[in-house]
Amino acid sequence: xxxxxxxxxxxxxxxxxxxxxxxxxxxxxxxxxxxxxxxxxxxxxxxxxxxxxxxxxxxxxxxxxxxxxxxxxxxxxxxxxxxxxxxxxxxxxxxxxxxxxxxxxxxxxxxxxxxxxxxxxxxxxxxxxxxxxxxxxxxxxxxxxxxxxxxxxxxxxxxxxxxxxxxxxxxxxxxxxxxxxxxxxxxxxxxxxxxxxxxxxxxxxxxxxxxxxxxxxxxxxxxxxxxxxxxxxxxxxxxxxxxxxxxxxxxxxxxxxxxxxxxxxxxxxxxxxxxxxxxxxxxxxxxxxxxxxxxxxxxxxxxxxxxxxxxxxxxxxxxxxxxxxxxxxxxxxxxxxxxxxxxxxxxxxxxxxxxxxxxxxxxxxxxxxxxxxxxxxxxxxxxxxxxxxxxxxxxxxxxxxxxxxxxxxxxxxxxxxxxxxxxxxxxxxxxxxxxxxxxxxxxxxxxxxxxxxxxxxxxxxxxxxxxxxxxxxxxxxxxxxxxxxxxxxxxxxxxxxxxxxxxxxxxxxxxxxxxxxxxxxxxxxxxxxxxxxxxxxxxxxxxxxxxxxxxxxxxxxxxxxxxxxxxxxxxxxxxxxxxxxxxxxxxxxxxxxxxxxxxxxxxxxxxxxxxxxxxxxxxxxxxxxxxxxxxxxxxxxxxxxxxxxxxxxxxxxxxxxxxxxxxxxxxxxxxxxxxxxxxxxxxxxxxxxxxxxxxxxxxxxxxxxxxxxxxxxxxxxxxxxxxxxxxxxxxxxxxxxxxxxxxxxxxxxxxxxxxxxxxxxxxxxxxxxxxxxxxxxxxxxxxxxxxxxxxxxxxxxxxxxxxxxxxxxxxxxxxxxxxxxxxxxxxxxxxxxxxxxxxxxxxxxxxxxxxxxxxxxxxxxxxxxxxxxxxxxxxxxxxxxxxxxxxxxxxxxxxxxx
Numbered sequence: 001x002x003x004x005x006x007x008x009x010x011x012x013x014x015x016x017x018x019x020x021x022x023x024x025x026x027x028x029x030x031x032x033x034x035x036x037x038x039x040x041x042x043x044x045x046x047x048x049x050x051x052x053x054x055x056x057x058x059x060x061x062x063x064x065x066x067x068x069x070x071x072x073x074x075x076x077x078x079x080x081x082x083x084x085x086x087x088x089x090x091x092x093x094x095x096x097x098x099x100x101x102x103x104x105x106x107x108x109x110x111x112x113x114x115x116x117x118x119x120x121x122x123x124x125x126x127x128x129x130x131x132x133x134x135x136x137x138x139x140x141x142x143x144x145x146x147x148x149x150x151x152x153x154x155x156x157x158x159x160x161x162x163x164x165x166x167x168x169x170x171x172x173x174x175x176x177x178x179x180x181x182x183x184x185x186x187x188x189x190x191x192x193x194x195x196x197x198x199x200x201x202x203x204x205x206x207x208x209x210x211x212x213x214x215x216x217x218x219x220x221x222x223x224x225x226x227x228x229x230x231x232x233x234x235x236x237x238x239x240x241x242x243x244x245x246x247x248x249x250x251x252x253x254x255x256x257x258x259x260x261x262x263x264x265x266x267x268x269x270x271x272x273x274x275x276x277x278x279x280x281x282x283x284x285x286x287x288x289x290x291x292x293x294x295x296x297x298x299x300x301x302x303x304x305x306x307x308x309x310x311x312x313x314x315x316x317x318x319x320x321x322x323x324x325x326x327x328x329x330x331x332x333x334x335x336x337x338x339x340x341x342x343x344x345x346x347x348x349x350x351x352x353x354x355x356x357x358x359x360x361x362x363x364x365x366x367x368x369x370x371x372x373x374x375x376x377x378x379x380x381x382x383x384x385x386x387x388x389x390x391x392x393x394x395x396x397x398x399x400x401x402x403x404x405x406x407x408x409x410x411x412x413x414x415x416x417x418x419x420x421x422x423x424x425x426x427x428x429x430x431x432x433x434x435x436x437x438x439x440x441x442x443x444x445x446x447x448x449x450x451x452x453x454x455x456x457x458x459x460x461x462x463x464x465x466x467x468x469x470x471x472x473x474x475x476x477x478x479x480x481x482x483x484x485x486x487x488x489x490x491x492x493x494x495x496x497x498x499x500x501x502x503x504x505x506x507x508x509x510x511x512x513x514x515x516x517x518x519x520x521x522x523x524x525x526x527x528x529x530x531x532x533x534x535x536x537x538x539x540x541x542x543x544x545x546x547x548x549x550x551x552x553x554x555x556x557x558x559x560x561x562x563x564x565x566x567x568x569x570x571x572x573x574x575x576x577x578x579x580x581x582x583x584x585x586x587x588x589x590x591x592x593x594x595x596x597x598x599x600x601x602x603x604x605x606x607x608x609x610x611x612x613x614x615x616x617x618x619x620x621x622x623x624x625x626x627x628x629x630x631x632x633x634x635x636x637x638x639x640x641x642x643x644x645x646x647x648x649x650x651x652x653x654x655x656x657x658x659x660x661x662x663x664x665x666x667x668x669x670x671x672x673x674x675x676x677x678x679x680x681x682x683x684x685x686x687x688x689x690x691x692x693x694x695x696x697x698x699x700x701x702x703x704x705x706x707x708x709x710x711x712x713x714x715x716x717x718x719x720x721x722x723x724x725x726x727x728x729x730x731x732x733x734x735x736x737x738x739x740x741x742x743x744x745x746x747x748x749x750x751x752x753x754x755x756x757x758x759x760x761x762x763x764x765x766x767x768x769x770x771x772x773x774x775x776x777x778x779x780x781x782x783x784x785x786x787x788x789x790x791x792x793x794x795x796x797x798x799x800x801x802x803x804x805x806x807x808x809x810x811x812x813x814x815x816x817x818x819x820x821x822x823x824x825x826x827x828x829x830x831x832x833x834x835x836x837x838x839x840x841x842x843x844x845x846x847x848x849x850x851x852x853x854x855x856x857x858x859x860x861x862x863x864x865x866x867x868x869x870x871x872x873x874x875x876x877x878x879x880x881x882x883x884x885x886x887x888x889x890x891x892x893x894x895x896x897x898x
Contacts, residue, residue, distance in 0.1 A: 004072040013068045020048055020063040023076060030076050031085065031114055033202050034151035035064045039160050045092075045151050047114065049084045051075040060084060086118045092149045094125035095174075096203070103147070104211035105204030111149060112203075132177060137185035139808030140266050141198045141208050145177045148205035154178060154197035161259065163405025166191040178205070192398065192794060193262040193812065199250055208266075214239075214246045223683040224251055226670045227264045228326060228663045229797045231549035232256060232376065232399045233672025233740070234264050238664060238683040245269035245664060245684060254740055255376045255672060261398030262795060263803055269664065271805040272684065277645055278659040279688030291657065296689065299656055300696075303614075304703030306639040306655075307343065310612040316344030316591060320601050320610050323350040323562035324617025324643075325554040327693060328668025328680050330716040332553070332560040333568060334697045335616050341588050342704040346564050346573050346595030347610070350557035351618050352549075353598040354625075357883035358516035359547040360558050362525030364570065365882075366533070366769050368762025371555065373544030374508060375674045375742065375754045376400060380407050382542035385504035387497075389417040389528065390439065390514020390889075394424055395794040397512075397548045397673075404510075413504070415497045417442060418514060419789060420819070420861055421854045430497045433856060434487040436789050437776035437890040439515050442494075443527035444773065445483030447475040447534050449498035456502075460536030464761065467768035471530060474770055486773060488856065502535050506542025513550065513791065517889045519777040522882035526769035533766045539757040549673040551798065556671030559727070559743070560720070564595030569724035585723045588706060597884040599624070599877070602633035616643040616693065617660070621650040622799040623864070625875035625886040626842045643693060646801055649867070660693040661686075667713040669735065671743070675753070677730055678740040776890035777878035780858065784840060784892035786824065788874060789861045796865040804865075816847045816869030819861040820895065825851040828896065835898035838862075840891055843873035846898050860895065864888075 001012045006023050013022040018041065023030050033045035041064035048063040053073040063076070075081060092111065100106050115121070132145040152169060155178060159165045166189045170179035180189045198206040222237040235253025238245050248265050252258045281299035282291040294302075310318050321339040323332045332350065339348040352360065360370035367373070379386070380403035394401030401424065408414050408427045416428040417439075425431040434442055450456055451472060461468050480491035487494075501507050509532055515524045528545050537543035549555045561568035571578040573594045583590050596604055602624070604610040613634075624630045634640060634653040642654040651657055668680040694716060701708040711719070714732035721727050729745035729752075741752040756762070780787055795813040796803045803809050818838055820830065830836060832851040837844060838860075847862065847869030855861050862871040876891040 002068050002070045004068050004070070004074060006074040007076055015068070017068050018064055019050060019052070019066045019068060019074055022068050023063065023074070028076055030063045032064060033110060033114070033149065034153055036153055036156055036161070036200065039156055041065045042152050042156060045149070046088045047085055049081055049088070051078055051081055082118065085114075086120055089115050089118055089120040090123055091125060093120065093123035094127065095129050096149060097129065097146050098122065103204040104207040107216040109204055110202035135186050137187040138191070138193060139187070139209075139811045140193050140262070141195060141206055143178070143186060144205055144207075147203050148178055149203055150176055150178070151202060153200040153202060154206055157197050157200040160409065161406065162192075162194060162196050162402050163409060164190060164192055167197070187812075193266070193808070194260060194398065195262070195265040196250070196259055208247065210247055214241045222249065223681050224679070225663070225681045225683065226552070226672075226678045227260075228268055228552050228802065229263045230397045231552055231554055231673035232397050233552070233670060233674070233676055233678055234260055234399055235678065236260060236264060238269065240683050243684050245272060253678070254676060255674060256399045257377075257403070259399045259402055262809070263797055264399070267797070267803040267806045267809050270807075271645070271802040272662045272664045273686070274646070274805045276647070277686070277688065277690070278647060278657060279690060280659060281689070282657040284655050296691070299658060300699050300703055303641050303656055303658070304700055307612050307614075308704055310638060311344060314611050317347060317595075318609065318611040319343040319345055320347035320596065320612070321614040322598055322616060322618050323348065323557050323560070325350045325352055325551045325557035325562075327553065327617055328663070328666065328713070329553065329556040329560050329671060329677070329720065330668045330713045331616070331693045332557045332562045333716060333720050334694045336560060336562045336568075337586065337708070338697045338701050339614075340590055341586055341708070342701045342706040344591055346591050346593065347601065348562055348595060349564055349598035349601070350554070350562040351551065351598075351623065352554045352558050353884065354517075354623065354886055354888075355513055355550040356516055356547060356554055358521035358525045358880055358885045359549075360563070361883040362522040363529060363545065363547070366526050366529040366767045367538070367545070367757060368764070369756055370558070370570070371756065372546045372549070372674050373538060373756040374541070374546055375676075376403065378541055378754065379508040379510060379544065379546055380404055383407065383412055383504070383506045383508055385413040385415065385500055385507040387415045387417065387501050387507060387509045388424065389509060389511040391510055391512030391548055392418065392420070392422045392424070392791065393510070393512070393548060394422065396550070396792045398794060400548060413500060415500060419856065419859060430493055430500070432487070432489045432493055432497060434489050435856070436787055436859065437518055437520075438487040438773065439518070439524040440520060440527050440771050441478060441483050441486040441773035443524075443531050444475045444478035444771065445480060445487075445494050446498040446501065446531055447471070448478045448483075449480060449495050450502045450534055451475065453499060453502070455499065456534050457536030461534070465533050465766040465768060467770065470770045471768035474772060501531070507537055508542060508544050508546050510546045510548060512548045514889060516547070516885060517887065519878045519880055519887040520774050521880045521885045523769065523771040527771050529766070530768050530771065533768055538766065539755065539759060541755065544755070547673070552672070553670045555673060555675065556669070556677075559671055564597055567723075568720060569726045582723065599879055599884045599886060602630055605633040605636045608636070611638040612640070613637050614641045614643070615650065617645075619648045619650045619799045619801065621653070622648070622870060622872065624877075625872055625888060626877040627870065627873045628843055629877055643696060648799065648801060658696055659688070659690040660696065661690045665690070666692055667732070669717065669732070675742045676740040677727070677735065677743060679732065679735050777887055778876050778890065778892050780892045784894045785858070786893050786895060787859045788838070788840070788871065788891050788893040789859065790864050790871045790875060790888050791861065793863045793865065796863070798865070800865050814866075816863065816866035817850045818847050818869075818895065819850050819852070819855050821855050821857045821859065822851050822853060823857045824895070825849060830895070830897055837896045837898045838874060838893050839896075840874040840876075840893045842876070845869045845871070845873050860893065
């Protein structure tokens, strides 16, 4: 530590600390324009000039670059310093148009604020100002170079924080400007439209186009909440004017660190105010086939009477309900309580069934808890190596993708295991471009090499695991050469990857739906666990097995017991003691038999075993495999109820539609992918008769004979805590004071659990699951010679129910496509941009070909977002034997010219 004096205050600081940071530590504010926290200082704006006296000599230096030293005397606000800062501002204004009244940044401009503070109204430097064209090509923001002060904050944000590098400082001297490569329009670059550069801009050079609608001084409030898209759990403020959300500002949340993606910044509020929101209860007139407006009493009485009629006639298990994993924990909890206490069945599930139920089942079997083991910050900031398997976080979890790019910039090695040339593969040290459906063979090959090289952690294995000898015997047969043949990869690359992973001190496995969405998805998940167990990379920082959950509250929907075999907190329905506990807590007899999985409900409906279905906020007609099969099931039901915001493709088949409210109109919590429970807060209240979903569930429960009092969201969380040990210490009051808390949090003074399985696994000993490679359920043949994979793109979220109502997102990406390998395309005469017909044994669609080398020969890939070519008309409903998860990632198709 060194001692120095700043403005008469004695300050102690570590050697290497900047004077800017040292001053901040004692509450002394030094103005900056170019400085960005946590990055090496740029020092270009000169606004942070201070006087530094050292051994009798005084000089002016920038506080962001100058470091503390013993005995320094620093003055931050002398007249000399203030004059220097005035001169900086004077020079900046010499080439800056001061049309502040018409500027979108008026009232939120750091340059404006500093000029006001230092009394600089106009420049004293006369001369020619630049007059450059404005780039308005991006649908979300505008770049006006005439308002740019060349502070480089946008460039540094894009390069060093976002990790994209879409813009740079061009030209030299007076001609310097921020620009795009070769001066192409902003929209035609690699820019992701995330807007992080806009939030970094201290002037009006970069502004969101929606600033036309308001000025900062007109804002009524800013409401801190959690993003409703992917499970990263980004924190941001909804900016509200006249009861309308007009903007979003990133907050410094634990998982997003002040970053947002394009969906979070620009796709999370247009849908809230969409004119096609369902605003009143609707009942279908079966004579006309049209929906007619009804009162709440009419709709709820009909729902309760029909479900009671089915229950009396066919039994409780003829009813089922699906919870919404986009809705808050409190909603999911009350939905599963409705099904269990009023319907009298455990036929309750959520859309994790079709994406990450394999993670819940697989990790629970091998480790004891089906959740991400380490925090996002830990797995992106600390590791020596990241192994990324079946995951494209730059598109599906973009802020996590940004943090992985940061890690690579810091020197972290990256192993990408994916059938496609995802963008991160360009930054990878090794890319194993494996054949879809061969994850188990890949993992067994990795373990074979680790054991062959003697790199397994035998102390960890002996002390903390079981089943090693059996898995050792199994993987003996998975030589690099055999695995290379199965996976279509290079044996030497597999060897390098195994050794790199094993030798690293800290190396997390991060995976996503490329591992889970297979007919052997649960075994794929357990194979990820096997690799980590083998080298002792569990229960410690920078390691672990880390599934990136899909939707914003997939983790929470499962945590809340929206599962057929689990009460809240994964307490088993089949356990008599657990059953008795919930019967006492809820004051009613409960069904002791585990329910039917969502993916098995549809066949049961076709057979006539399930007669009544209540779907809360899910759209299986679009999201589930084999769309014909789903539609047939819905049409087979006696009575079908939807709880929805919009007239989705699934809602069109309903008998009754009950309009709920969006995340921006309610209080609650989401649990993100790292088990972090965070607050959702009400920002607006819209016109119409939409109601809180928890109140709708409560009214139905009471009408069906179960006495459920109306509870606030905070009171529901208190009830959750009372019956769920892992949530026992969590409450709205505590979350409002402390921010997010990672479960398990077992008491009011428990700090939460950032890293799972420290010292001991939840199940006791970690289990090596004896996984053998089994080929996918449907493979190519002469009739359908090509593998089809499906997934997400950056600009949309599941069915586009939310993102499809943001015009800018639809402008960037509004139509379906299929990625084809150039060899396959040439063989059948297809060129890039051609319309093609894609068919499988289940259906056919038309779409547009994107021809290249992103996928391997014999393989294709499609997004499922778009109604003009939804891949799920083609996908296979073959199910995993443990988790009953469908095989979205492998089915056989034929591609022809349309």
